[in-house]
Amino acid sequence: MVGSDAKNVQSVAVASDHNYVINGHKKWITMGQIADIYLVFAQCEGKPTALLVERNTPGFTTTPITGMLGARASMLAELHLADCVIPEENLVGSVGTGLSHVALHCLDYGRYTVACGCVGLGQACLEQSVHYSRKRRQFGKALRENQLIQKMITGMTVNVKAARLLCYHSGYLKDVMDPDSIMETWTAKYFASKMVNQVASDAVQIHGANGCSRDYPVERYLRDARINEIIEGTSQMHEMLIALHTIRNI
Numbered sequence: 001m002v003g004s005d006a007k008n009v010q011s012v013a014v015a016s017d018h019n020y021v022i023n024g025h026k027k028w029i030t031m032g033q034i035a036d037i038y039l040v041f042a043q044c045e046g047k048p049t050a051l052l053v054e055r056n057t058p059g060f061t062t063t064p065i066t067g068m069l070g071a072r073a074s075m076l077a078e079l080h081l082a083d084c085v086i087p088e089e090n091l092v093g094s095v096g097t098g099l100s101h102v103a104l105h106c107l108d109y110g111r112y113t114v115a116c117g118c119v120g121l122g123q124a125c126l127e128q129s130v131h132y133s134r135k136r137r138q139f140g141k142a143l144r145e146n147q148l149i150q151k152m153i154t155g156m157t158v159n160v161k162a163a164r165l166l167c168y169h170s171g172y173l174k175d176v177m178d179p180d181s182i183m184e185t186w187t188a189k190y191f192a193s194k195m196v197n198q199v200a201s202d203a204v205q206i207h208g209a210n211g212c213s214r215d216y217p218v219e220r221y222l223r224d225a226r227i228n229e230i231i232e233g234t235s236q237m238h239e240m241l242i243a244l245h246t247i248r249n250i
């Protein structure tokens with residue numbers, strides 16, 4: 001059951017007559033409850049390798065995971081593979097290229113979408129906060145008249161904008177197939193996921209007790225925000241990746 005240390009994948013695939021036999025399990029698979037086809041990473045000949053497994057493969061089962069802090073619509077599941085026999089044409093790439101060619105590409109795409117999702121979530125926090133601070137009155141005036149509330153609105157505005165620009169830049173580099181897009185995507189994901197945690201926290205603060213209640217969407221925004229520093233590479237993994245890349249290139 002591997003986490004941040006992706007090279008250390010524990011599932012095993014063994015070649016046998018034009019097939020591969022896969023054994024292993026993996027927790028936290030987004031859409032795992034409903035997907036028809038799964039991209040599985042397993043050690044084959046001792047090297048991380050990518051293979052496609054169809055839901056109806058004998059020996060393949062999924063256990064739903066519920067009760068998560070956030071991203072509750074992710075249909076998370078744990079996958080179990082017990083002697084799953086899959087045809088050799090389900091090998092993606094070649095043996096040993098699972099991480100270097102398949103997973104890294106998937107992660108790059110995933111990080112980009114997470115960064116962009118954080119911008120959307122941050123924008124929603126900002127809009128809810130502005131609407132709420134317009135109608136909620138304390139000390140005889142709307143909350144938004146208070147400079148301490150305005151300071152939070154300013155921080156939210158600037159940080160959402162900065163994350164959006166990092167995403168645009170990363171997207172542009174992807175469009176022109178610039179290899180620097182990988183580093184810019186790390187930067188965008190790292191900044192945007194940290195940004196949205198602060199912005200969602202401020203949104204709850206502006207809503208006071210109402211922000212802690214399910215009657216207002218910012219309660220869910222804060223829970224959803226928390227997930228983004230963990231998925232598609234944690235903030236700590238990004239701190240290592242970004243630092244190493246920067247040190248090597250200056």
Ligand SMILES: Cc1cc2nc3c(=O)[nH]c(=O)nc-3n(C[C@H](O)[C@H](O)[C@H](O)COP(=O)(O)OP(=O)(O)OC[C@H]3O[C@@H](n4cnc5c(N)ncnc54)[C@H](O)[C@@H]3O)c2cc1C
Pocket residue numbers: 002003004005027028029030031068070071074076227230231232233234235236237
């Ligand atoms: C909602 C959700 C959806 C997910 N969907 C998927 C999915 O579809 N497919 C999939 O494969 N996985 C999925 N995951 C799992 C996710 O990729 C992992 O949670 C993530 O990679 C971190 O691994 P971990 O949880 O095992 O934490 P660990 O790797 O155990 O890390 C725990 C903590 O220690 C820190 N840490 C670890 N190593 C170091 C180090 N060397 N130095 C400093 N700090 C370190 C981490 O940053 C983290 O803070 C999902 C998770 C969630 C919550």
